[in-house]
Amino acid sequence: MTAVSTTVHRILLALLAVTGVLVGSWAYFAPKHWYDTFPGLGLRWLPQLGPYNEHFVKDVGAFYLGLTVLSVCAFVYIANATLVRVAAGAWTVFNLLHLVFHVQMLHMYEPRDQVLNVIALSTVLLVSLALLLPQRAPTP
Structure with missing residues (x-):
């Protein structure tokens, strides 16, 4: 299996964290x-999936924010x-099931x-899957 540098892992974690904080903060606080x-950008993807439910939306926001904390720690x-x-696995499970539903x-x-x-x-599923690639051993 191909090993990647810690820099690649940091970039992937940063992408997931940014996704998590943007979607999570937006959903939870608004x-x-x-x-x-x-x-955004004039698109509306949620109303056709069912009626608004504040509890559900805030739970989605909280979940994304929780994944953000995990990503930042990693x-x-x-x-x-x-x-x-663990961060890669959590994001991969979420992103795969989210994609399957949609x-x-x-x-x-x-x-x-x-x-x-x-x-x-x-795209977010591929980012989380790529994070499962092992880290290359640091060169002395």
């Missing part, structure tokens, strides 16, 4: 706005390969939004 306007303690793998719901979207959903969710 739940109705997040529900009505996610993912970023700081990058030499702890177990912690990095693929089953693609019929609710216009073609442009179908493609963008698959691209966005596949």
